Amino acid sequence: GAVVSQHPSRVICKSGTSVKIECRSLDFQATTMFWYRQFPKQSLMLMATSNEGSKATYEQGVEKDKFLINHASLTLSTLTVTSAHPEDSSFYICSARGPSYEQYFGPGTRLTVT
Amino acid sequence: QKEVEQNSGPLSVPEGAIASLNCTYSDRGSQSFFWYRQYSGKSPELIMSIYSNGDKEDGRFTAQLNKASQYVSLLIRDSQPSDSATYLCAVKRAGGSYIPTFGRGTSLIVHP
Numbered sequence: 001g002a003v004v005s006q007h008p009s010r011v012i013c014k015s016g017t018s019v020k021i022e023c024r025s026l027d028f029q030a031t032t033m034f035w036y037r038q039f040p041k042q043s044l045m046l047m048a049t050s051n052e053g054s055k056a057t058y059e060q061g062v063e064k065d066k067f068l069i070n071h072a073s074l075t076l077s078t079l080t081v082t083s084a085h086p087e088d089s090s091f092y093i094c095s096a097r098g099p100s101y102e103q104y105f106g107p108g109t110r111l112t113v114t
Numbered sequence: 115q116k117e118v119e120q121n122s123g124p125l126s127v128p129e130g131a132i133a134s135l136n137c138t139y140s141d142r143g144s145q146s147f148f149w150y151r152q153y154s155g156k157s158p159e160l161i162m163s164i165y166s167n168g169d170k171e172d173g174r175f176t177a178q179l180n181k182a183s184q185y186v187s188l189l190i191r192d193s194q195p196s197d198s199a200t201y202l203c204a205v206k207r208a209g210g211s212y213i214p215t216f217g218r219g220t221s222l223i224v225h226p
Contacts, residue, residue, distance in 0.1 A: 043218040108157040
């Protein structure tokens with residue numbers, strides 16, 4: 001199957017700082033990528049859809065100025081959590097859309113804001 | 115009514131048994147159906163996809179789709195403790211949206 005990588009896998013930052021998470025499709029071109037957030041023992045929550053070369057589409061309730069998404073190439077999308085606060089601590093997962101609408105998930109990034 | 119519903123479980127089965135996981139969906143025009151497995155602390159992994167009515171087998175896994183009844187199921191034969199995970203059902207609705215909707219997942223525990 002297709003491989004999607006994420007970097008970093010784990011990050012700890014101080015409150016008020018910004019954190020950038022990278023998502024790469026390694027062996028295929030992904031015109032569409034998705035960003036999810038998952039709190040412990042809860043289901044996946046779609047945050048936004050990232051389309052190469054255009055603005056991301058955010059789900060209701062997700063602040064686009066806080067969660068900046070850039071999909072600059074067919075293999076790279078980035079999520080920047082700006083002015084992070086402890087309540088932003090979560091497991092952030094990206095996925096890339098396959099040709100039959102299946103999704104290939106990255107390994108996730110565990111963010112802890114102190 | 116939620117768009118994609120799954121029993122949260124946990125579903126507990128003994129090793130070697132068949133585990134049956136079910137998922138119902140509300141949009142009758144849905145076209146694509148997926149099962150993902152998520153181990154604790156890890157991201158989801160695609161197990162199977164199914165697009166037409168009937169059964170689709172892949173190793174120990176069988177996906178079953180019944181569009182008339184609006185359900186999709188996943189059977190795991192000869193269940194192993196390593197199958198213990200949360201299983202997510204995802205459904206792509208008809209129409210222009212290409213974003214699948216995920217269920218909340220069913221926790222499966224396979225005990226020795």
